[in-house]
Amino acid sequence: MDSIPILRMGPVLLVSIQVDMHDRLALTLQEDLSDAITANGSKGVLIDISALGVVDSFMGRMLANIAGIARVLDAATVVVGMQPAVAITLVELGLSLEGVRTALNIEKGMALLQAAVAERDAVLHVMDDADGTD
Amino acid sequence: MLTARTEQIAVREQHDIVSVRQMVRSWSLAVGLGLVDLTKLVTAASEIARNTVVYGGGGTLQIEELRDGLRLGVRLVFEDQGPGIVDIDRAMTDGYSSGSGMGLGLGGTKRLVDEFDIASTPGVGTRVTITKWRSR
Ligand SMILES: Nc1ncnc2c1ncn2[C@@H]1O[C@H](COP(=O)(O)OP(=O)(O)OP(=O)(O)O)[C@@H](O)[C@H]1O
Ligand SMILES: [Mg+2]
Numbered sequence: 600m601d602s603i604p605i606l607r608m609g610p611v612l613l614v615s616i617q618v619d620m621h622d623r624l625a626l627t628l629q630e631d632l633s634d635a636i637t638a639n640g641s642k643g644v645l646i647d648i649s650a651l652g653v654v655d656s657f658m659g660r661m662l663a664n665i666a667g668i669a670r671v672l673d674a675a676t677v678v679v680g681m682q683p684a685v686a687i688t689l690v691e692l693g694l695s696l697e698g699v700r701t702a703l704n705i706e707k708g709m710a711l712l713q714a715a716v717a718e719r720d721a722v723l724h725v726m727d728d729a730d731g732t733d
Numbered sequence: 734m735l736t737a738r739t740e741q742i743a744v745r746e747q748h749d750i751v752s753v754r755q756m757v758r759s760w761s762l763a764v765g766l767g768l769v770d771l772t773k774l775v776t777a778a779s780e781i782a783r784n785t786v787v788y789g790g791g792g793t794l795q796i797e798e799l800r801d802g803l804r805l806g807v808r809l810v811f812e813d814q815g816p817g818i819v820d821i822d823r824a825m826t827d828g829y830s831s832g833s834g835m836g837l838g839l840g841g842t843k844r845l846v847d848e849f850d851i852a853s854t855p856g857v858g859t860r861v862t863i864t865k866w867r868s869r
Contacts, residue, residue, distance in 0.1 A: 619754060621747045622783070653754055653772060655779040656837045684772035692776060692841035693827055 603628045605635050611712055612636065613705075615647040625661045632665055636672045642719070643712035644669050647705055649680025659694040666699045675715040676700060679708035734801040736808075744782050744811065745791035753782040753794055757809065760796055764805045765867050773845040774807060774865040780838040781811045781861050787832065789813025789859055799864070806847075806866040811859075818853040825851070 603624065606613040612635055614628070632644060644665065648654065654662070666676040679702045689696065702708035742756060743749060757778040761771040778794075785792045792813025799806040818824045825843070830836035839861075843849040848864035 619751050621751050623747055652758070653775045653779060655776050655783075656835055656841065657779075657783060660835060682772075684769045687769055688772045688776045688845065691773065691844050692780075693837045693844070694835075694841070 601627070602631060605631060607635070607639055607641070610640075610642040610716060611709070612639070612641045612644045613647070614645070615650070617650045619651075619653070620658065622657055625658055629661050629665055629668070633668050633672070636669055636674050641674050642716045643674055644676045645705065645708050645712060646676065646678045647680050647708075648678060648685075649682065649704075651685065652682065654681070654685050654689060656692060656694055659689060659692075659696060662699055663696055670698070675712055675719075677702050677708040677711050679703065679705050734799060736797045737800050738798040739795060741793055741795045743791070744785045744794050744813075746786060750779060750782045750786060754779050756794075756796060757807070760798060760807050761865070764798055764807050766807065766865060767868065770865055770868065774809075774863075777842040777845040777863055777865075778809055780842045781809070781863065784838055784861075785811050785813050785815075785859075789815035791815075792858070799866075803869070804866055806864055808848075808862065808864040811861045813860075814858040817855040817857055817859055818851075819855050821851060821853055 603614060603616055612632065635641065636644065662678055669676045677700045681701060700711060702711050742752065744753060754775050757775050758771065761774055766774065782794065790813060792811060795810040797808040799808050823829050825839050827840040828836045842863060846863040847866050850862040853859040
């Protein structure tokens, strides 16, 4: 497998990582997601890692990078389904995954993203009103 | 202490890091490591395997199933003939990386396993040995 499929659901991009990724594949996903956010003007990215039995420092860094890139491109990122053993291991490894929002499952992650997008729109609306341009 | 079974594989390129993870997972299951311990050992193995590929220029993993009385464990010996590490203390420090990493690999790995040993000679190579015992 040379790439991880990215699904588009309205303003949100959905990725479910189902394979043990080699490093190059992880980097490809990072690039593909950045391109897809730009191409679609996506407002949110949801990454399901429930099938991953291991997240090491390289994959952890990739998740943090994606969240960082998405933020710059004005999109929110939520990582869902992290297995408890993976979470425990990441903490002990010393990886904080700073700036990466997480949720228990896809449903909760979607709700979080929708709330983030709605909040952002509300803020933009208020700014528009203040501008008197609305 | 007895080595019940042992196997060696090459750790030369990216795909080998995936093979290392898979192999360590299956040996950990065979020994009966719990899910958290298994996850810690596989993660530790992934970190050291990547160092072997990236910094060591490739090497080998010797994997061993250990029996010490009633105790069972898995030992991993990563070896390369790369440039070695001049200052091991510095390399072990969280946050130190000579490359583009976060410098968590070695320090983090030590926290994830029960036994950790690193031996490195500049110009000769590096050997990292990690062991995880099944908790009873
Ligand atoms: N097998 C090796 N041969 C030579 N140098 C090594 C080897 N393993 C580690 N090092 C050196 O030790 C440093 C620290 O390694 P460590 O794994 O802790 O961090 P990193 O690989 O740089 O970053 P990270 O693992 O967080 O991606 C490396 O940057 C490298 O200079
Ligand atoms: Mg490393």
